[in-house]
Amino acid sequence: MKKFLSLLLSAIMTVSMCTVSGVSAYDTNTLESRAQTQQQNSGDSVYGDFQYTVSDGKVTITNYTGSATTVSIPSKIEGKPVISIGDSAFYGYSSLTSVEIPNSVTSIRYYAFSRCSSLASVEIPNSVTSIGDHAFSVCSSLTSVTIGNGVTKIGCRAFSDCSSLMSINVYSNNTNYSSTNGVLFNKNKTEFILYPEGNKNASYMIPNSVTKIDEYAFEDCTNLKSITIPNSVTSIASYAFWYCSKLTSVEIPNSVISIGNEAFYKCSGLTSVTIGNSVTSIRYRAFDGCSSLKSITIPNSVTSIGSCAFCDCSSLTNVEIPNSVTSIGDGAFSCCSSLTSVEIPNSVTSIDWETFYKCSSLTSVEIPNSVTSIGYGAFSCCSSLTSVEIPNSVTSIGDCAFGYDDNYSPTDGFTIKGTKGSAAEKYANKCSSFIFVDISAIIEVTGINLNKTTLSLDINKSE
Numbered sequence: 001m002k003k004f005l006s007l008l009l010s011a012i013m014t015v016s017m018c019t020v021s022g023v024s025a026y027d028t029n030t031l032e033s034r035a036q037t038q039q040q041n042s043g044d045s046v047y048g049d050f051q052y053t054v055s056d057g058k059v060t061i062t063n064y065t066g067s068a069t070t071v072s073i074p075s076k077i078e079g080k081p082v083i084s085i086g087d088s089a090f091y092g093y094s095s096l097t098s099v100e101i102p103n104s105v106t107s108i109r110y111y112a113f114s115r116c117s118s119l120a121s122v123e124i125p126n127s128v129t130s131i132g133d134h135a136f137s138v139c140s141s142l143t144s145v146t147i148g149n150g151v152t153k154i155g156c157r158a159f160s161d162c163s164s165l166m167s168i169n170v171y172s173n174n175t176n177y178s179s180t181n182g183v184l185f186n187k188n189k190t191e192f193i194l195y196p197e198g199n200k201n202a203s204y205m206i207p208n209s210v211t212k213i214d215e216y217a218f219e220d221c222t223n224l225k226s227i228t229i230p231n232s233v234t235s236i237a238s239y240a241f242w243y244c245s246k247l248t249s250v251e252i253p254n255s256v257i258s259i260g261n262e263a264f265y266k267c268s269g270l271t272s273v274t275i276g277n278s279v280t281s282i283r284y285r286a287f288d289g290c291s292s293l294k295s296i297t298i299p300n301s302v303t304s305i306g307s308c309a310f311c312d313c314s315s316l317t318n319v320e321i322p323n324s325v326t327s328i329g330d331g332a333f334s335c336c337s338s339l340t341s342v343e344i345p346n347s348v349t350s351i352d353w354e355t356f357y358k359c360s361s362l363t364s365v366e367i368p369n370s371v372t373s374i375g376y377g378a379f380s381c382c383s384s385l386t387s388v389e390i391p392n393s394v395t396s397i398g399d400c401a402f403g404y405d406d407n408y409s410p411t412d413g414f415t416i417k418g419t420k421g422s423a424a425e426k427y428a429n430k431c432s433s434f435i436f437v438d439i440s441a442i443i444e445v446t447g448i449n450l451n452k453t454t455l456s457l458d459i460n461k462s463e
Helices: 002-014 028-037 423-428
Strands: 045-047 050-055 058-064 070-072 080-085 098-100 121-124 144-147 167-170 177-180 183-186 191-194 203-205 226-228 249-251 272-274 295-297 318-320 341-343 364-366 387-389 415-418 435-438 443-450 455-461
Touching: 167 183, 226 249, 272 295, 295 318, 318 341, 415 423, 423 435
Parallel strands: 058 080, 070 098, 121 144, 144 167, 203 226, 249 272, 341 364, 387 415, 415 435
Antiparallel strands: 045 050, 050 058, 167 177, 177 183, 183 191, 443 455
16 A cells, blocks of 8 residues: 555656556556456446457457356457457456466456466467556466567556566567566567566676666565666666665666666665766655665766655765755655754755755754755754754745754744844744844954963954
8 A cells, every 4th residue: 555655646746657668557546446446347248257348349358257266268259359358357356376368369458367366377378469557466376477479568567566476488589578587678688677576586687788677677576685787777767676675785887877766765675875977866756765774975967856865764874965966855855864964065056845854863954055945844853953054145944944843843942043134033033932143243263362461362253
């Protein structure tokens, strides 16, 4: 359920759609709901234990109502060819252990065999050209899949959450896909498509022919502890390493230009990450939930850090943000409870909504003169932060930006340093619990002169 909610949120926030070899995916929750409601269509025709529809003289199986553990789908019904296994036709049929798909079938549609929890293996015949989104998702007993020569499209997450899946094998004459040691690639092995979730190996080396790691390529590969990404790779797509909870370290080579949304989301065992110097953007939730990550060096090539990019990295103690960064997104470092200090470079002009929210160990922060606005709750619930100096460049400070606890109650004695008439003073005056210190009235002693009879001080007082 957490993954469903995360995917839904990602779709709302990023408008990013999952694509595998040109097939776009709907939001997971929408598909799940639709799959369940399409079962038991009473208006369909019946042939034995099969419900079906006919269009242009061709049959689509829409539902199976029997109780057999082994099912052979007919190639013809009443003389008409069966060409499609419809949306959710076998959805949730937990007794099914094996299924024979005839050579007449050309498409296996959305959720067709999803949640067939006893299905052990499946062979896709040469006649099939497309496998729909989530077609075999959550088939927890599925250990092997054989893909015929005719398949040209495999839908988004077609084999997701198949926790026992050890191998995907593709017939050698398939012109669109290939496999090596049970791992799925495109034909010329430039796209890494899927590493079977049930693979027991603790390490894997991606072939140096690969230029792109596709969406969900390593999703839920909980046995995987280390991964070698070659210099040939230029793109790591969204969700590529989703929930790889035992992955301990990642070195992203200099060849990689882009890291997609949630690429390493919830890699809770990840302790170190090296980001190559060609990456320009760390995108939405790229390392969210990497709770063991202690430190990270962001290269000078990076210009933007996306919303929630390092959210919930609860072991992160320090982070060095280079001067190349001009944008830090909402909640980028929120809930980094071990982060003790942060220096924001003078290339940044705004600190967004809840950027450092709930960084409970943060004791100091230096805001540069380049910053003009500080968003709502930017440093809220930072319980170890007792004071902050806000430069005159800041003209806008959002509510609860500083000095508020977990209940959004003001912290007594929180000190705000700034100049009279500034946004800092206006923010401090909103709450009687805050203390404002006018730094323009502070006397700076620049020297002490002492002789036998006199003592003099050299001072510099800003007016």
